[in-house]
Amino acid sequence: MAGPQSLALRDARTPVIVVSGFLGAGKTTLLRRVLAAPELANTLLIVNEIGEIGIDHHLLERSDDRTMLLDNGCVCCQLRGDLQEMLVDIGMRRRRGELPGFDRVVVETSGLADPGPVAQTLYGDAPLLRDYRLGHVVTLVDPTNAAGRAAAPGIAARQVAAADRVVFSKADRATPGEREAAQDWVRGINAFARCQEAAFGDIPVADLADATPFEWLATAPADGAYLGRRLVPHPAGVGSFALRFDLPLPRALLREFLELLVRLRGADLLRVKGIVRYEDAPGQAFVVQGVGHQFDREVPLAAGAALPEGSSLVLIGRRLVRDEIQALWQAMRAVALAAPAAP
Numbered sequence: 001m002a003g004p005q006s007l008a009l010r011d012a013r014t015p016v017i018v019v020s021g022f023l024g025a026g027k028t029t030l031l032r033r034v035l036a037a038p039e040l041a042n043t044l045l046i047v048n049e050i051g052e053i054g055i056d057h058h059l060l061e062r063s064d065d066r067t068m069l070l071d072n073g074c075v076c077c078q079l080r081g082d083l084q085e086m087l088v089d090i091g092m093r094r095r096r097g098e099l100p101g102f103d104r105v106v107v108e109t110s111g112l113a114d115p116g117p118v119a120q121t122l123y124g125d126a127p128l129l130r131d132y133r134l135g136h137v138v139t140l141v142d143p144t145n146a147a148g149r150a151a152a153p154g155i156a157a158r159q160v161a162a163a164d165r166v167v168f169s170k171a172d173r174a175t176p177g178e179r180e181a182a183q184d185w186v187r188g189i190n191a192f193a194r195c196q197e198a199a200f201g202d203i204p205v206a207d208l209a210d211a212t213p214f215e216w217l218a219t220a221p222a223d224g225a226y227l228g229r230r231l232v233p234h235p236a237g238v239g240s241f242a243l244r245f246d247l248p249l250p251r252a253l254l255r256e257f258l259e260l261l262v263r264l265r266g267a268d269l270l271r272v273k274g275i276v277r278y279e280d281a282p283g284q285a286f287v288v289q290g291v292g293h294q295f296d297r298e299v300p301l302a303a304g305a306a307l308p309e310g311s312s313l314v315l316i317g318r319r320l321v322r323d324e325i326q327a328l329w330q331a332m333r334a335v336a337l338a339a340p341a342a343p
Contacts, residue, residue, distance in 0.1 A: 011299050015135030016087075016105045017208060018118050020159045022148055023111030025140035026169035030201035031108060037205040044090065044102040046083070048110050083107070083118065084125050091131045104135065106208075114158045115139070116270060116291045123294040134289070134296065136208070139163035139193075143174035143182035160189045161240075161270040161316045162291065165196075172199040191240050192273075192314050240316040243326060248279045249311055253336050257329055258288075258295065266293040268320060274313035275301070288313065 021027045034040055093099040109115055115137050122134050139159045142148070149156040160166060166186050168179065179197070186195060196203060254276065262269060273289040286298045315325065 011133055013129075013131055013133040014091075014103070014105060016107060016122055016132050017135045018115045018137045018162075019106060019108045019140070020113065020115040020137060020163065021111065021140030021167075021169075022142065022145065022152070022156050022159065024145060024148065025111065025142045026198075026201060027108055027111075027140055030140060030167065030169065030198065030203065031106065033201035034203065034205050034208055035106070039205045040104075040208060042101060042103040044099075044105045046086065046105065046107045048083075048108060048113065084121055084128060087132060088127050105132070112152070112155055114155060115162045116158060119162065119291040120294040123290065123296045129297060133299075136165055137163045138165045138167060138208070140167045140169045141182055141186060142169050143178040144170055146178070146181060149185070157189050158270060160186050160193070163190060163193045164273070166190070166193045167203060168195065168197045169201070170199065171197040189239065190316055192242075192316075239320065240314060241320070241322045242274075243313045243315065243322075243329065245276075245311040247310070248277045248282070250336065251278045251280055253332060254278075254288075257332055258290070260332070261325065261328070262290075262293045265317065265320065268318040269293075269315065270318070271316040272313060274311065276311040276313070 019027050019031060031045070035043060035045065087105070090099060090105075094101065107118060109118065119134050119137065122128055122132055139162070141160065168174070168182055168186075171179070174182070183195065186193070258272070269292060271289075271291050272295070274287075275285050276288050277285050285301045287296075287301060288298055289296050
């Protein structure tokens with residue numbers, strides 16, 4: 001199977017890691033721990049808080065120019081423009097030598113934020129696309145706080161749906177029953193996120209230092225059988241499934257399919273991610289990923305990466321039915337095959 005290094009992308013842009021999680025899940029504790037490690041020394045941190053007074057950036061005990069605060073608003077709604085401006089500004093200041101160099105950006109969202117719009121901001125703004133890419137969405141889940149998740153199920157579910165990594169925090173406090181319930185809840189929403197437990201924010205620092213998306217492929221069986229595993233029944237209509245394609249895909253047709261899917265179900269389509277192969281690029285695989293109605297530019301995977309054969313797309317959303325979406329693709333494919341060739 002492939003390791004993270006063999007899945008490295010040909011992409012020199014600065015990765016942005018979004019750290020999400022419901023109120024009190026332990027985001028600040030985790031960041032205090034990992035940002036103190038030498039591997040993450042060159043990290044610029046943006047902290048988003050919705051209260052009148054910012055607290056978390058003080059708790060992180062970082063006094064240099066690599067910590068910035070977005071306060072008095074939620075980064076997933078009224079502060080999205082501020083985040084765009086801040087990222088563009090710090091990129092320009094870095095090039096002018098006015099800021100210390102940084103290898104990555106970590107955005108800590110507020111506990112009530114949906115991380116999806118942050119990813120959309122990175123995908124949909126041309127100046128940002130030039131300098132930044134989405135590295136990871138890391139969502140913390142507190143197994144001991146089922147009541148909090150139940151009080152705001154929509155936000156909690158969207159935080160998990162957007163993640164490629166889920167950290168179950170406070171593992172030292174949770175009972176076996178609480179851990180199992182939280183794991184079932186997460187898997188019912190997003191069966192493809194990598195999950196791990198942590199106590200006092202203790203996770204391997206390399207998990208954040210190596211901001212390589214789609215590492216779920218690195219731990220999957222080479223034959224792609226993981227895509228067909230049985231999922232836990234999902235709550236409130238949110239769930240995930242994968243579409244698999246054995247043959248290389250027509251590039252234009254896949255784009256038309258995704259565009260139509262966005263038009264038809266954009267409000268319910270929380271995340272799309274996958275590895276695809278095209279008819280016009282034999283031997284090459286590409287990363288496709290999007291959040292809501294915004295998609296990042298395709299990025300080729302490094303040559304020689306050990307990947308499953310064929311293509312696969314993971315869809316995470318509300319009230320999405322695999323058979324219906326599969327039928328939509330098959331219908332579009334049949335129409336394309338039946339169309340007369342251009343003279």
